[in-house]
Amino acid sequence: MRVRLRFFAVLRERLGPGGERSVAAGTTVGALWDALVAERPELGAVRVRYAVNERYVERGHPLADRDEVAFFPPVSGGG
């Protein structure tokens, strides 16, 4: 199945804005992040938060086909 990746802030600077990616059925958002870190070990230092279809999820959240999966660091808006 295919998901859409989105990266923000320091992750966008390092990985670009995102794109499409194939993942095995049943992959969790945490396993997908671990796969990304395996490709780019320097990402391991970033504390990451996960959102699927514009809602926060935990690492164990299973992905579905066509999900929009966002990875980003702790937020810092608000003035």
Added chain:
Amino acid sequence: MRVRLRFFAVLRERLGPGGERSVAAGTTVGALWDALVAERPELGAVRVRYAVNERYVERGHPLADRDEVAFFPPVSGGG
């Protein structure tokens, strides 16, 4: 000695904006109010607050020549 009287809100409606008045030396603001109530007994129903020279004072505050003495009901500004 002479003091300047000022009335506000319902007291202004009943007594007018104020004016000059002669009082005996040593008169307190409470005694002055009692004298006003003696002249206009219907004022006795109004809960009154006292200010002298733009500061709140208690009944026992002694008046001085040229003081500006204000009488008014509980405030109700603020929206």
Added chain:
Amino acid sequence: MFRVTKAPLDVPRLLRAVGDPRAGATVVFLGTTRRENAGRAVVRLEYEAYASMATAEMRRLAAAAARRWPLRKVAIVHRIGPVPVGEASVAVVVSAGHRAEAFAACHWLIDRVKEIVPIWKKEHFRGGEAWIGLQRAAAARRRAARRGRR
């Protein structure tokens, strides 16, 4: 900025008045009379002030708030004369380094403004008019009397 004014409240101007490069937080309170107050349909309001003492009390309150919290700037403005229902009659604006102080001071200030600043509201409603302070005092006396009877 501490004043009573017949003009509608100008919030952008108030914000400029409390602007400060060391302020990270600005909190604004606006008080507006509701169309329905205590079951009466309010048609019009009129505020009267002891203007010179009102601005003096506003300054004293702002100084007291600045002793209690680390603030940058404070502005308090109250409308007088007729105020249409739905338009704000009072604004309290506080800037501070951080938001907790700005919120606490703004809330404290509007509570004190309502207790202390010599301004009176007359409500014109369908079927009559009433000075609000008197009423509140009378209601408080009635409540106290009821408590006394129990």
Added chain:
Amino acid sequence: MFRVTKAPLDVPRLLRAVGDPRAGATVVFLGTTRRENAGRAVVRLEYEAYASMATAEMRRLAAAAARRWPLRKVAIVHRIGPVPVGEASVAVVVSAGHRAEAFAACHWLIDRVKEIVPIWKKEHFRGGEAWIGLQRAAAARRRAARRGRR
């Protein structure tokens, strides 16, 4: 009104957005970056948002606040892109029947906005630039490590 925008925050427009004849109190919070932050002279700021999720989170927070307090209306707007030092980057505006609710909800909302809404600040200061969330997380880890060593 819930949005991220490149335009300066328009407070009069936000006030119109929360206008309601049953509102007696309106509280506005404005957050501004100070010129000095953690000892650095801040020159410029830049905010980035996950815009669609940010507005969705703003709506969810407003709905949560409206369950918790009796509110009339809520507006939340955050600037993105470059923001000059001294201009507000975020506004939270709450109208309610009474002031205690308006203050409590506005304070709660800005706390939650800072924790939850996916927006990131990059500070450009003399001598460098830094994403602020990362730093806060790193500082928190360092503090935790120091506590661990004691």
